[in-house]
Amino acid sequence: EAGVTQFPSHSVIEKGQTVTLRCDPISGHDNLYWYRRVMGKEIKFLLHFVKESKQDESGMPNNRFLAERTGGTYSTLKVQPAELEDSGVYFCASSHLSGNNEQFFGPGTRLTVL
């Protein structure tokens, strides 16, 4: 069984540009989560999808961030326009809809905004 995959693994962009991160969850996992770790800080929750619906987006920092999960499969997280403070590692995780909330994490995308 393939794990959670994320693309790209690294992205370096300039302030004001747009970047789109992609997450492919484990097949059959209806829950999909995005988290972010800014350097030196803790990993923070961004949002939670159940299938294609946003269950909780309380952690999204501002309206420059747009997450989608069309069809309830893979998800994208777009940052437009990117700012310096958006730099960090973006993690995606997925889990079964029922069960014990064991979330399986992807390797993360390291975003650097110059």
Add this chain to the structure above:
Amino acid sequence: AQSVTQLDSQVPVFEEAPVELRCNYSSSVSVYLFWYVQYPNQGLQLLLKYLSGSTLVESINGFEAEFNKSQTSFHLRKPSVHISDTAEYFCAVSASYGKLTFGQGTILTVHP
């Protein structure tokens, strides 16, 4: 709302020595508790979890953690560490089948 505090940002230890990584949490509701580990250049992996039942939980590689409700703690312990245990360890809580709230992480470095 929940919060998690990992009291040590870095823990250096010699191989075969015991180690304890501390984690305290705050929550107004019952929570599930987790320890995740991130080895160098890898993603986060679940190490162990407490959902209910026995307050002492164990992992397959010798780590254990004990849920202490009165002290709101979930410290991680291992009686004898290996070089391969060098990693960053994250304590996390969840109030339901939803988002995880993480601590700041503890970097465990095992020296030969």
